[in-house]
Amino acid sequence: MKIYKQYSKKPIRSFKDLIGLCIVFNFISIFLLTLSACCNDDNALTTADTPYELTLPANFPPPEIPDDNTLTDTRIELGKKLFFDPILSRDTTVSCATCHLPSKAFTDGLPIATGIHGRVGFRNAPSLANVAWHPYFFREGGSPSLETQALGPIADEFEMDNTVAEAARRLRADPAYVELSQKAYEREPNAYVISRALAAFQRILVSGNSLYDQYEAGNENALSSQQIRGKNLFFNDLQCATCHVGFDFTNYNFENNGLYTDYTDEGRARLTGSTTDIGKFKTPSLRNVALTAPYMHDGSLPDLQAVVEHYNSGGTNHPNKNPKIEALNLSPQQQQDLISFLESLTDSTFINNPKFR
Ligand code: HEC
Ligand code: HEC
Structure with a gap:
């Protein structure tokens, strides 16, 4: 399934395209809402987990952190592991960090980002420093939260070209991921866990000490x-x-x-x-x-x-x-x-x- 129409090379030109986009976004929101509705203890931390304190520079306001994804050590550990792991891509060659390298402030040094099989996308990869404060994501603002954004690159044919279901299936076959996932979100790896853990890790990427x-x-x-x-x-x-x-x-x-x-x-x-x-x-x-x-x-x-x-x-x-x-x-x-x-x-x-x- 193509999750983000506007993430593809093809520009959105027609009304039909826009309607399609709205339907897809609604689908994702309903999907994520259903996932959170099924689990009414979302705000509660698991006892095995420790809340993570963000240390902020004095002039930074506190970022908004969703109630169902408060920061904890294990959520961040899991998100970090996922961020650097090519397991999310179809042929296990591309990770988030392929295009968002820490040494380049989480960019890739290329004019246009290059994903799986050397496929060239259509935009320059932005820095992820301080993304916790962004009110929307992508250069045209088409994604409303880090949680929603995280599933985009996994499915995009120019980035990881995988399905989120397949990525989750692989994680469920890996005991280390299952353990982290249970500890962080009290469930096996699935789209809910992948999107939230990646968002949690990215929220701690704070830069304010130049x-x-x-x-x-x-x-x-x-x-x-x-x-x-x-x-x-x-x-x-x-x-x-x-x-x-x-x-x-x-x-x-x-x-x-x-x-x-x-x-x-x-x-x-x-x-x-x-x-x-x-x-x-x-x-x-x-x-x-x-x-x-x-x-x-x-x-x-x-x-x-x-x-x-x-x-x-x-x-x-x-x-x-x-x-x-x-x-x-x-x-x-x-x-x-x-x-x-x-x-x-x-x-x-x-x-x-x-x-x-
Ligand atoms: C009217 C708003 C506006 C003003 C004024 C402005 N910029 Fe920008 N700047 C932008 C936008 C929008 C972009 C990104 C454009 C794009 O993505 O194609 C940008 C991009 C940049 C970039 C590239 C950042 C990157 O990561 O690609 C730099 C550097 C920059 N501006 C510096 C400056 C400097 C220096 C000035 C003053 C001389 C300035 N800007 C004035 C809106 C502005
Ligand atoms: C093939 C390269 C590539 C890969 C792999 C990739 N990204 Fe990106 N990322 C991009 C590009 C290019 C954009 C800008 C897209 C746009 O504006 O349409 C982007 C945008 C983003 C943004 C929005 C930033 C902003 O300022 O709006 C976030 C957050 C992000 N990526 C996180 C991730 C995560 C998490 C992963 C792994 C699941 C990932 N990316 C994998 C290239 C990549």
């Missing part, structure tokens, strides 16, 4: 004078922080930042069918951005220099382009300052955290 954060916390030596000049450009002189705003450097809005006059991937419009949404994509967080090249939804900009040149030029004249994207006339020195500031958003404690690898 040199920039250390500077903001009072360590005046954390940033170089060039980085401080770049920071002032970013927050004060330019409009960057109207979209890349707040503790995670994103307004979570869908914006057209003037990449193209004609978008092959229409972004948000694939979901809404509205022409005013063409070329709008979820504003990405800029945390660890120096590690997540190449950039944009299609990986078309190879490095930060290219990104800064894009914004400096003001982009195209697309009717949906946000008017805040305009020619900047930055000197070569100012461009370097801006790049140097973006580099200060790398959090080495995040990529080296043994809990995440």
Whole structure:
């Protein structure tokens, strides 16, 4: 079964496609609701399990965690094991980490993600840092929660090309998985367990200890004078922080930042069918951005220099382009300052955290 229509290469063009999409989403929601309805002790932790305390940087608000998937040590352990295990893919060659590598802040370094049998998908793999705070997932916002999202890649023919039922069957044949699954969710591995455990693991991927954060916390030596000049450009002189705003450097809005006059991937419009949404994509967080090249939804900009040149030029004249994207006339020195500031958003404690690898 194809779980996500909008996850496939084919754009959603017709009303029929959209109806199809709604039916599929309803099906998934009903399926997940039924699963949770059958088990009325969902909020209760199993006695064998220990609640997990998320440690958050001082300026991060607490994330919303669903009542039926509170964080526990075993849920996270199981989710981590699943995340790094190619067992979920049809031919056991691809894991979540194939496209979301810890060393690259959970991206893959490729313009377009490549899945099973070298099949090239249609979008650039985004970072998973701080996904606990995202109000919706995918670049056009087509998935409402981490729990729902997790089943998408398993079924996608360009990623793992498996069925969730087959993935669960394999896990039930593995005593280690059965034990973890029982301890974490008091049942054998199934779609409920896989989706929730993967979501639980991803919620602990918190990144907020870059040199920039250390500077903001009072360590005046954390940033170089060039980085401080770049920071002032970013927050004060330019409009960057109207979209890349707040503790995670994103307004979570869908914006057209003037990449193209004609978008092959229409972004948000694939979901809404509205022409005013063409070329709008979820504003990405800029945390660890120096590690997540190449950039944009299609990986078309190879490095930060290219990104800064894009914004400096003001982009195209697309009717949906946000008017805040305009020619900047930055000197070569100012461009370097801006790049140097973006580099200060790398959090080495995040990529080296043994809990995440
Ligand atoms: C073949 C590469 C590939 C594999 C394997 C893969 N992903 Fe992804 N992932 C992507 C791409 C590409 C996107 C962006 C898709 C889009 O926007 O339509 C994405 C998006 C996501 C998102 C949404 C992030 C956001 O900012 O909205 C999450 C969460 C995620 N993946 C988790 C996972 C998990 C969990 C697995 C394993 C079950 C997985 N991925 C396997 C390539 C991959
Ligand atoms: C109108 C909102 C908006 C403004 C203003 C804006 N951006 Fe962006 N930015 C976006 C969106 C949306 C994307 C993703 C576009 C896509 O996926 O194709 C993006 C992508 C990026 C990326 C690539 C991130 C990645 O992981 O692919 C960087 C770096 C970036 N912006 C930096 C900046 C800088 C620096 C400025 C100021 C000069 C700026 N942005 C101004 C909305 C904005």
